[in-house]
Amino acid sequence: xxxxxxxxxxxxxxxxxxxxxxxxxxxxxxxxxxxxxxxxxxxxxxxxxxxxxxxxxxxxxxxxxxxxxxxxxxxxxxxxxxxxxxxxxxxxxxxxxxxxxxxxxxxxxxxxxxxxxxxxxxxxxxxxxxxxxxxxxxxxxxxxxxxxxxxxxxxxxxxxxxxxxxxxxxxxxxxxxxxxxxxxxxxxxxxxxxxxxxxxxxxxxxxxxxxxxxxxxxxxxxxxxxxxxxxxxxxxxxxxxxxxxxxxxxxxxxxxxxxxxxxxxxxxxxxxxxxxxxxxxxxxxxxxxxxxxxxxxxxxxxxxxxxxxxxxxxxxxxxxxxxxxxxxxxxxxxxxxxxxxxxxxxxxxxxxxxxx
Amino acid sequence: xxxxxxxxxxxxxxxxxxxxxxxxxxxxxxxxxxxxxxxxxxxxxxxxxxxxxxxxxxxxxxxxxxxxxxxxxxxxxxxxxxxxxxxxxxxxxxxxxxxxxxxxxxxxxxxxxxxxxxxxxxxxxxxxxxxxxxxxxxxxxxxxxxxxxxxxxxxxxxxxxxxxxxxxxxxxxxxxxxxxxxxxxxxxxxxxxxxxxxxxxxxxxxxxxxxxxxxxxxxxxxxxxxxxxxxxxxxxxxxxxxxxxxxxxxxxxxxxxxxxxxxxxxxxxxxxxxxxxxxxxxxxxxxxxxxxxxxxxxxxxxxxxxxxxxxxxxxxxxxxxxxxxxxxxxxxxxxxxxxxxxxxxxxxxxxxxxxx
DNA sequence: CTGAAAGCGCTTACAG
DNA sequence: CTGAAAGCGCTTACAG
Numbered sequence: 001x002x003x004x005x006x007x008x009x010x011x012x013x014x015x016x017x018x019x020x021x022x023x024x025x026x027x028x029x030x031x032x033x034x035x036x037x038x039x040x041x042x043x044x045x046x047x048x049x050x051x052x053x054x055x056x057x058x059x060x061x062x063x064x065x066x067x068x069x070x071x072x073x074x075x076x077x078x079x080x081x082x083x084x085x086x087x088x089x090x091x092x093x094x095x096x097x098x099x100x101x102x103x104x105x106x107x108x109x110x111x112x113x114x115x116x117x118x119x120x121x122x123x124x125x126x127x128x129x130x131x132x133x134x135x136x137x138x139x140x141x142x143x144x145x146x147x148x149x150x151x152x153x154x155x156x157x158x159x160x161x162x163x164x165x166x167x168x169x170x171x172x173x174x175x176x177x178x179x180x181x182x183x184x185x186x187x188x189x190x191x192x193x194x195x196x197x198x199x200x201x202x203x204x205x206x207x208x209x210x211x212x213x214x215x216x217x218x219x220x221x222x223x224x225x226x227x228x229x230x231x232x233x234x235x236x237x238x239x240x241x242x243x244x245x246x247x248x249x250x251x252x253x254x255x256x257x258x259x260x261x262x263x264x265x266x267x268x269x270x271x272x273x274x275x276x277x278x279x280x281x282x283x284x285x286x287x288x289x290x291x292x293x294x295x296x297x298x299x300x301x302x303x304x305x306x307x308x309x310x311x312x313x314x315x316x317x318x319x320x321x322x323x324x325x326x327x328x329x330x331x332x333x334x335x336x337x338x339x340x341x342x343x344x345x346x347x348x349x350x351x352x353x354x355x356x
Numbered sequence: 357x358x359x360x361x362x363x364x365x366x367x368x369x370x371x372x373x374x375x376x377x378x379x380x381x382x383x384x385x386x387x388x389x390x391x392x393x394x395x396x397x398x399x400x401x402x403x404x405x406x407x408x409x410x411x412x413x414x415x416x417x418x419x420x421x422x423x424x425x426x427x428x429x430x431x432x433x434x435x436x437x438x439x440x441x442x443x444x445x446x447x448x449x450x451x452x453x454x455x456x457x458x459x460x461x462x463x464x465x466x467x468x469x470x471x472x473x474x475x476x477x478x479x480x481x482x483x484x485x486x487x488x489x490x491x492x493x494x495x496x497x498x499x500x501x502x503x504x505x506x507x508x509x510x511x512x513x514x515x516x517x518x519x520x521x522x523x524x525x526x527x528x529x530x531x532x533x534x535x536x537x538x539x540x541x542x543x544x545x546x547x548x549x550x551x552x553x554x555x556x557x558x559x560x561x562x563x564x565x566x567x568x569x570x571x572x573x574x575x576x577x578x579x580x581x582x583x584x585x586x587x588x589x590x591x592x593x594x595x596x597x598x599x600x601x602x603x604x605x606x607x608x609x610x611x612x613x614x615x616x617x618x619x620x621x622x623x624x625x626x627x628x629x630x631x632x633x634x635x636x637x638x639x640x641x642x643x644x645x646x647x648x649x650x651x652x653x654x655x656x657x658x659x660x661x662x663x664x665x666x667x668x669x670x671x672x673x674x675x676x677x678x679x680x681x682x683x684x685x686x687x688x689x690x691x692x693x694x695x696x697x698x699x700x701x702x703x704x705x706x707x708x709x710x711x712x
Numbered sequence: 713c714t715g716a717a718a719g720c721g722c723t724t725a726c727a728g
Numbered sequence: 729c730t731g732a733a734a735g736c737g738c739t740t741a742c743a744g
Contacts, residue, residue: 009421009720009721011720011721011722012721012722013721013722021730021731022730022731022732023721023722023723023731024723024724024730024731024732025729025730025731027722027723027724028723028729028730030722031723035729035730036729036730037729037730040729040730052501052502054476054477054501055477055721055722056418056477056479056720056721056722057477057478057479057722058414058417058418058478058479058721058722059418059720059721059722059723059736060721060722060723061414061722061736062412062414062415062418062720062721062722062723062736062737062738063721063722063723063724063735063736064722064723064724064736065365065736069457069478072458077439077440077442077443077446078436078439078440078443078662080434080436080439083433083434083436083439083442084433084434086433086439086458087433087434087460090433090458090459090460091460091462094459094460094470094471094474097474099457099459099474099475099478100457100458100459101425101455101456101457101458102428102442102446102456102457102458103446103450103455103456104443104446104447104450106447114450115450118450118453118455119455120410121410121411121412121413122413122414122425122455123412123413123414145408145410146408289646290645290646306434365736365737367736367737367738368737368738369737369738377714377715378714378715378716379715379737379738379739380714380715380716380739380740381713381714381715383738383739383740384713384714384739386738387739391713391714392713392714393713393714396713396714411737411738412736412737412738413738414737414738415720415736415737415738415739416737416738416739417720417738418720418721418722418736418737418738418739419719419720419737419738419739419740420720420738420739420740421720713744714743714744715742715743715744716742716743716744717740717741717742717743718739718740718741718742719738719739719740720737720738720739720740721736722735722736723734723735723736724733724734724735724736725733725734726731726732726733726734727730727731727732727733728729728730728731728732
């Protein structure tokens with residue numbers, strides 16, 4: 001915080017005095033009230049410009065007991081998926097005249113508590129929270145004032161979730177993974193792994209469910225060694241590649257937890273002398289920019305994080321206007337983005353490619 | 357903004373009443389004053405917890421005429437470079453007990469004006485601005501109250517800059533481009549293009565200068581057709597590929613404005629049947645994650661945007677404590693990140709590779 | 713160590 | 729259409 005407050009702030013009182021009006025009248029001008037005489041308004045506006053007055057919304061909000069800020073707490077801003085999400089949120093909030101209070105947690109539950117406590121002191125009207133891994137509804141409630149509109153994004157918060165009363169926006173992980181799996185099945189693959197992610201994360205669990213569903217519909221029961229865990233990063237994933245080939249027959253394809261993992265697997269396979277798109281098929285999830293740019297381009301599930309950001313902002317704005325009311329849970333569609341290259345068919349039957 | 361204010365806020369007065377103390381005393385407890393009796397303090401703290409009181413920093417700041425928020429206005433949050441920067445800023449601000457007011461402009465000068473006006477109404481203590489392309493110091497000054505500490509990042513603001521009195525943090529574009537050019541020269545290239553970027557953007561001008569300097573030191577005068585402009589995106593860059601081959605002899609290498617452009621060029625060359633790393637050498641700038649992951653991996657100039665974000669936050673924090681004082685201009689180092697693949701030597705002399 | 717009073721910059725009834 | 733007074737939630741001298 002600054003030591004010496006700068007010169008002196010131009011205040012509504014200054015404008016009133018200069019125009020020889022009461023503060024109440026100037027206040028009406030500021031908020032565009034039709035009650036004010038046009039000439040008076042013009043005089044005030046000229047004076048405002050002349051003195052370089054800037055409205056102090058904090059003071060106004062204090063008096064009116066409202067807030068036009070929304071806190072946005074993101075688990076990992078350096079992940080393009082969440083950065084895009086944040087951009088979408090901010091865009092929509094700004095359009096609605098709200099301001100975004102940003103907080104990043106770096107996936108640390110502890111930092112999340114601190115960050116939330118700090119942001120809440122600024123009395124946001126609502127909170128959009130993309131929770132750090134391992135977040136717990138109980139601990140969150142300790143720092144969130146009751147009645148604060150909250151929208152949880154992307155990651156469910158365990159059992160108690162039903163009781164939180166918070167809105168939720170998620171991705172259709174089940175459907176997305178099912179689409180990817182069906183795609184590989186359609187290419188003739190029968191031994192399909194699910195690769196990467198932490199089993200206990202809700203999104204991983206959901207994607208695995210979609211994968212299992214699709215296999216089950218094709219009469220296939222996944223072998224235990226088709227399910228390989230890894231941290232959701234490229235590096236970790238590359239390191240887990242060998243796990244796919246511990247037993248024979250090995251899988252011929254993998255539905256990956258996300259694009260980072262898929263790209264890691266591509267690298268890991270290359271290191272083993274296998275080439276994705278030639279003798280192994282891979283699908284991703286997220287459709288990050290690299291998915292299209294990598295070699296080979298990655299068939300993946302597209303979720304449009306920016307649109308999700310806009311959607312999240314719209315949901316919280318709605319909730320601000322209707323604080324009471326049953327919590328809303330929304331699951332956004334996932335779309336298969338075929339890029340004929342990473343998903344080539346290679347086993348058991350003659351080679352052919354997906355028609356996108 | 358919300359319609360119905362929720363129940364009623366627990367206030368410092370409530371705590372004071374419950375503890376049978378004056379508000380002043382409770383206020384002292386809140387701010388950890390040593391003046392308060394330990395028993396009194398304990399009572400107050402228990403009551404605070406019991407009632408779920410949350411400090412209203414806005415009210416406190418109003419009274420104290422200070423602010424602990426910093427506005428962060430980013431031209432393009434969906435660009436990983438700026439997202440990383442934002443993450444670094446937020447991290448450092450949060451550590452210092454400040455809160456980040458986020459605004460995105462999407463490279464629109466008009467939106468930038470609106471966003472700034474809106475954020476300034478929240479009386480931030482300072483502003484970190486990564487200006488939209490085409491920003492003008494004069495127009496910015498219209499919305500920035502005089503005396504507001506401002507740190508401009510990454511893009512200089514034209515002639516008047518010297519007079520703005522604003523701090524500036526930039527990348528060492530000149531040096532970065534020089535390093536890249538020298539690297540290609542060392543590989544034996546003599547006909548080296550500078551590819552992509554808008555000539556009138558300050559960062560492009562600086563990178564071109566570094567490129568020219570390096571060539572000049574090697575006794576080479578760049579041909580006009582070695583200088584190709586394009587929007588700084590992958591797609592636009594790919595479309596400009598042909599411009600490199602309009603005249604013979606064509607360049608054998610290109611220093612690219614940034615990684616996006618470089619990756620676009622790689623794609624554009626592939627479309628023409630040329631393979632980067634085999635018969636053409638390319639360097640990038642930024643070291644975005646894709647640079648390492650793309651095929652072939654890209655030799656590029658690394659600028660560590662997250663560290664730049666931390667640096668920017670540190671600079672503005674410092675300025676908050678010393679509002680007066682000459683503006684600081686800082687240029688961050690750039691480092692060549694060699695990835696033997698995209699930079700192979702191919703012409704005039706036998707092939708060899710860079711040792712990274 | 714604690715309290716009564718004034719005030720930060722604004723808005724909201726209530727009069728006129 | 730405009731003004732005088734009170735108050736949002738906090739802190740700051742000033743007394744005691």
